[in-house]
Structure formats: structure tokens, C-alpha cells
Amino acid sequence: MRESRLIRNVRLGIKTLLLHKLRSFLTMLGVVFGVGSVIAMLAVGEGASQEALEQIRKLGSQNIIIDSMKPAEDKSQSNSRTYMNIYGLLYEDEIRIAESFESVRRVVPAKIIQKEGRLGNRALDLRIVGTTPGWFELVEREVIAGRVLTHRDMFSKGNVVVLTEHGARRLLATGNTIGEVLRLGSDYFEVVGIVQSENDLGGAIQTPDRATDAYIAIDVARERYGDVFSQRTAGSRTRELVELHQMIAEVRSADEVEATAKAVDRMLERFHKKKDYRISVPLALLRQAEATKRTFNIVLGSIAGISLLVGGIGIMNIMLASVTERTREIGVRRAIGAKRRQIVGQFLIETMVLSTIGGLIGIGVGLLIPWTITRVAGMPTVVSVSSLVLSLGISMAVGIVFGLYPAVRAARLDPIQALRHE
Numbered sequence: 068m069r070e071s072r073l074i075r076n077v078r079l080g081i082k083t084l085l086l087h088k089l090r091s092f093l094t095m096l097g098v099v100f101g102v103g104s105v106i107a108m109l110a111v112g113e114g115a116s117q118e119a120l121e122q123i124r125k126l127g128s129q130n131i132i133i134d135s136m137k138p139a140e141d142k143s144q145s146n147s148r149t150y151m152n153i154y155g156l157l158y159e160d161e162i163r164i165a166e167s168f169e170s171v172r173r174v175v176p177a178k179i180i181q182k183e184g185r186l187g188n189r190a191l192d193l194r195i196v197g198t199t200p201g202w203f204e205l206v207e208r209e210v211i212a213g214r215v216l217t218h219r220d221m222f223s224k225g226n227v228v229v230l231t232e233h234g235a236r237r238l239l240a241t242g243n244t245i246g247e248v249l250r251l252g253s254d255y256f257e258v259v260g261i262v263q264s265e266n267d268l269g270g271a272i273q274t275p276d277r278a279t280d281a282y283i284a285i286d287v288a289r290e291r292y293g294d295v296f297s298q299r300t301a302g303s304r305t306r307e308l309v310e311l312h313q314m315i316a317e318v319r320s321a322d323e324v325e326a327t328a329k330a331v332d333r334m335l336e337r338f339h340k341k342k343d344y345r346i347s348v349p350l351a352l353l354r355q356a357e358a359t360k361r362t363f364n365i366v367l368g369s370i371a372g373i374s375l376l377v378g379g380i381g382i383m384n385i386m387l388a389s390v391t392e393r394t395r396e397i398g399v400r401r402a403i404g405a406k407r408r409q410i411v412g413q414f415l416i417e418t419m420v421l422s423t424i425g426g427l428i429g430i431g432v433g434l435l436i437p438w439t440i441t442r443v444a445g446m447p448t449v450v451s452v453s454s455l456v457l458s459l460g461i462s463m464a465v466g467i468v469f470g471l472y473p474a475v476r477a478a479r480l481d482p483i484q485a486l487r488h489e
Contacts, residue, residue, distance in 0.1 A: 197288025
């Protein structure tokens, strides 16, 4: 009985709203755009956050990244025509970290040199990374062709190189991929593998790899290119001595990462007179990014929620006008025995119909906007089920909250005064 009465009241509410189609539609638009904006803004924020979080996770939650950092130049030296700038991580630092901390499972060193890669008449500036096979275990990237460096390459000190996909496409575009002989600077290397690379994150931390990387054994890099690098600038020649440009320390568990990073920092301070290194902890950045994501979603949701508030005010306004127009109808219903709760229910059902239909249309708008943004601008967007349910629930709640006052006002009308209303 109750169910049939509810269905009858819903049908009556829809019929009443259809009597003023344009007015009902315009009232509904506030809810439509409110729900759509909530879903769209949360989708954009979620997409951007998940992309950043995924890239940070690829750095490894159990890794500590230590980079050589050039300290402030000595002005007395910088005025000379030729000087040696010595800074950065040392080969001994790798040994100290590996042997001094039980929590450190292994340390992967990296020596980085900028050289031109050439194959026939094709050339590309490459970032040569001298490292060990452990690099490809800590910086996990898909192997597209061939293989990565092995311990056999380390022992034999062979001239073999692993390219990134970008470098391979530029240099090996018209030739075979594996087995080609590539010139790096003045030395020749055989291409044994191609791996996919990731773009750096920018800001406080960067991915260890670049799109123009070429990986060789670290001992080969040391023998072929040495530790001293020269650079000519406007009438002067700068020479730099850097033993290691980067180290990645893998810790046994994520719980020990931050404590180990602080201990490594204290140890390096003892052996480096200047702050010529930088320690980055992806786990700490990951936690910070997750906290920022939550705050970002709350802010975006609050801003978009203002649109729903405006839509709710529109519903209240139109329902108050409807109560005034239908005063005589309310008086007739009260005179033939309708109770106050039935009058309240009638008007609440009408506001619920408005807000629910508006919410459903708003969900469609909210799905369309992120899809358009992704297709047109190429920005990642993620529409979660929770955002759809939340938006629809809020729109229905808006209908109840903002429809309650007009409904109660209608129920409190005096039947005699209502019947006399013209």
C-alpha cells in the first residue's frame, strides 16, 4: 500500500513539474552543472594525482637516491681562465654505504657523461650512464629488444651499450636494432638491448633515467672517459672532477628507508666538506604527494560544491513560488482530509524528483567533460565510482534540505485562508 502510494505521489510530482517544463528545466540546470562540475573537477584532480603517484612509485619505495650536486662556485677561482672544480660523490662513498649499514641491501652507482652518439650520418646527443646490472633491477623499465647489462659484461669490460627507445628510434631508424655498432664520442660500442624510458617528474626529485640514455658498464665508462670533464665557456675553460654522479641505495624494508636516509646523510657530512650531494627519498615524496592529493580533492570538491549550493537555492526559490501559486490546491487537499505530513511529502517528492533527475543528467555531463579533456588536451582523468555516488547523494540531499522549508510552509497553511486565496 505504501509502495503504491509512493509511486502515485512520484507520478503526481512529475506531472506537476511537467506543467511548467521550462521553469522546471531551468531549476534543474543548477543541479546538473553542480553535479557535473564536482565529478569533472575530482576526475581531473584524481588523474593528475595518480599519474604523479605512479611515477613516484616507479622510483621505488625502498630506494634512496643520492645525486652529486655542484656547490656554489668560488669567485676567486671562477675569474681564472682555467681551474679544476672538484665535487660530488666518491667511489669510496659507495663502499662506505654498502658496508656501514645493515639495512642497505645494495648500492648501485652511476657515472654520467654527455657524448654524441653517431651511426652513419645520424647523430644524437646522448647521456651515457656507466652503471652496473643492478640499475635495471632498481629502475625497472620494460626491455623492448635484446637484453640489459649483465655481470659478464662487467667482468669482460666489453664495449656493449643498451639504448633507450627514443635513442634507438633516432639512431637505428633504418637499420637493425640489435648488433649495430654505435660510436659514442671516439669509441665504438655494440648495441645489445633497448629499454623503455620514463620522463622525469621535475621539481624536488627526478627519475634516474632520461629519454636519451645509453647504458654501459661503469668500469668501461671510467676507463674510456675518466673522471675529469672539460667545458669551454666565453673565454675560459672549466674542468670538473666528479667520480660518481649518482647512487641508488636499496633498503631492506620501507620502514627503514627514512631512518637510513638520515644516517647516510650524517655519514656523508663527515667526508664532504661542502654540501655537494643531495639525498632524495621517493617514499617521503610519495607520502607527501598522497597527503597533497587528499587536500587537493577536498578543495576541488568544495569549490564545485558551491555550484550545488546555488542549485539548491534555485530549487528552494522555485518551490516557494510553487507554494504561493498552489495555495488554493493545498487548501482543498487539507479540507478533504489530507494531513500535514502528506502535504510535506508531496512537495518533498517534487524537489527530490527535480534534484534526482538533475543529478542523473549531471553525472552524464560529469562523464563527458573528463572524456573531452582527455581526448582534446591529452590530460589524464580518472572518474571514480565513489565520486559518482557522492555527487548523486549530495544532489538528492540538496533536494531534501532546500525543499524542506517550502514543504513545511505549505503544510502549515491555514485551510480556511488557503481556500479563500485567489
